[in-house]
Amino acid sequence: MATSNATLLRGRILSFHRAPQGPDDHTAYLYEEDGAVLIENGRIAAAGAYAEVAERAPADARLTDHRPHLLLPGFIDPHIHFPQAQVIASWADQLLDWLNDHTFPAEMKFADLAHGQRIATAFYDALIAHGTTTAVAYCSSHPNSVRAYFAEAEARGMRMLGGKTMMDRNAPPALCDTAQSAYDDSKALIAEWHGRGRASYVITPRFAITSTPAQLEAAGALLAEHPDCHLQTHINENHNEIAYTLDLYPGHADYLAVYEHYGLLGRKTLLGHCIHMNDRELGVMRETGSVAVFCPTSNLFLGSGLFDKARLETAGVRTAIATDVGGGTSYSLLRTLDEGYKILQLQRQRLHPFETFYWATRGNAEALSLSEKIGTLDADTEADIIVLNPAATPEMALRHETARSLADELFILQTLGDDRAVMETYVAGKAMKAGRRI
Numbered sequence: 001m002a003t004s005n006a007t008l009l010r011g012r013i014l015s016f017h018r019a020p021q022g023p024d025d026h027t028a029y030l031y032e033e034d035g036a037v038l039i040e041n042g043r044i045a046a047a048g049a050y051a052e053v054a055e056r057a058p059a060d061a062r063l064t065d066h067r068p069h070l071l072l073p074g075f076i077d078p079h080i081h082f083p084q085a086q087v088i089a090s091w092a093d094q095l096l097d098w099l100n101d102h103t104f105p106a107e108m109k110f111a112d113l114a115h116g117q118r119i120a121t122a123f124y125d126a127l128i129a130h131g132t133t134t135a136v137a138y139c140s141s142h143p144n145s146v147r148a149y150f151a152e153a154e155a156r157g158m159r160m161l162g163g164k165t166m167m168d169r170n171a172p173p174a175l176c177d178t179a180q181s182a183y184d185d186s187k188a189l190i191a192e193w194h195g196r197g198r199a200s201y202v203i204t205p206r207f208a209i210t211s212t213p214a215q216l217e218a219a220g221a222l223l224a225e226h227p228d229c230h231l232q233t234h235i236n237e238n239h240n241e242i243a244y245t246l247d248l249y250p251g252h253a254d255y256l257a258v259y260e261h262y263g264l265l266g267r268k269t270l271l272g273h274c275i276h277m278n279d280r281e282l283g284v285m286r287e288t289g290s291v292a293v294f295c296p297t298s299n300l301f302l303g304s305g306l307f308d309k310a311r312l313e314t315a316g317v318r319t320a321i322a323t324d325v326g327g328g329t330s331y332s333l334l335r336t337l338d339e340g341y342k343i344l345q346l347q348r349q350r351l352h353p354f355e356t357f358y359w360a361t362r363g364n365a366e367a368l369s370l371s372e373k374i375g376t377l378d379a380d381t382e383a384d385i386i387v388l389n390p391a392a393t394p395e396m397a398l399r400h401e402t403a404r405s406l407a408d409e410l411f412i413l414q415t416l417g418d419d420r421a422v423m424e425t426y427v428a429g430k431a432m433k434a435g436r437r438i
């Protein structure tokens with residue numbers, strides 16, 4: 001008799017239907033105290049009350065009981081730098097010095113495929129340990145770094161997005177490509193990886209300072225030729241960066257006008273940072289549907305400034321939240337939510353834990369236009385699921401004794417949690433942490 005290959009995960013399940021509008025918006029999410037997720041062929045077949053889901057499960061389904069822990073969709077990190085795994089925690093001044101002193105030297109090593117492969121193993125171990133099941137990464141300017149990045153994702157079955165950084169000036173010669181070679185290499189990498197298994201290619205001009213006008217034009221041509229690819233770049237992170245950009249691109253109204261001019265904006269465009277935005281820029285972001293990606297630990301670490309979520313969202317701008325390792329200081333979306341919460345607190349924008357956990361899961365999936373595939377526990381989506389323990393450490397357990405609600409527990413996870421709170425990470429239904437040496 002054929003076996004079903006089905007898995008049943010039992011635990012407390014939480015998944016969002018839409019963005020919660022504050023603490024009392026209980027219809028924005030599904031929560032089952034005794035819940036279950038049924039997984040078949042790497043996809044979610046059903047999620048809901050244990051009794052109902054178990055009844056639907058094939059008789060030979062393998063049961064894993066995660067009670068009393070929480071089952072959530074895997075975290076999504078929409079902005080991270082793969083070649084900066086050895087840059088994280090580098091003592092530096094602000095953005096431009098940090099890039100020159102630490103980041104560019106580290107990225108040069110990725111010309112060597114073997115180096116990229118070694119870092120890829122560690123990088124994906126870190127993502128899994130921290131409960132991140134999808135990320136959008138900048139690779140280095142070397143096509144080999146993209147190969148190392150996607151090959152390791154493929155070996156682990158992960159939905160990952162990324163691309164070769166395009167940069168043809170204001171960086172060491174060993175990192176610089178040309179407008180033409182960046183176009184040719186990106187095109188070849190799109191043919192090699194985009195849509196292969198769970199891989200998606202992201203056209204990746206680093207930022208205006210490290211691209212000539214000819215290269216931004218090449219990036220715009222790539223996006224026009226491959227509208228199903230995402231595009232990522234940085235903008236309005238640091239005052240010196242902005243001034244230098246406007247020197248390099250005279251005649252443009254502001255920083256965003258440069259990217260607008262070269263046709264880089266749209267619903268698949270991810271703009272890292274968006275801290276120092278003017279009103280015109282917000283209007284263009286809204287009209288084009290481009291996404292502002294908030295990188296809290298990086299913004300604090302590099303002293304860049306405070307992301308104004310309320311202002312952006314009131315203006316109709318789509319937002320996401322990300323780690324930005326290695327300017328960012330943690331792979332953990334929990335740590336990232338905590339720092340983001342504090343940045344918003346400073347601006348009297350206090351997010352409820354329902355809002356923050358929505359953001360790191362379904363919210364980021366929507367920002368990537370991927371919520372049909374990932375970011376929820378909805379039936380027919382890919383079974384990327386994490387198991388969180390709000391009492392994972394002695395300090396968390398002590399605080400957890402007085403938790404009165406699910407929201408309390410989420411806030412404990414966000415404020416005190418990190419990879420120690422991630423008990424298991426499932427990728428396409430497969431347990432990735434079990435058996436991992438610690």
Ligand SMILES: O=c1[nH]c(=O)c2nc[nH]c2[nH]1
Pocket residue numbers: 081095099103206207234237298324327
């Ligand atoms: O935080 C950042 N990290 C980077 O690597 C980078 N490159 C340009 N601008 C950047 N900002």
Ligand SMILES: [Zn+2]
Pocket residue numbers: 079080081234272324327
């Ligand atoms: Zn970045």
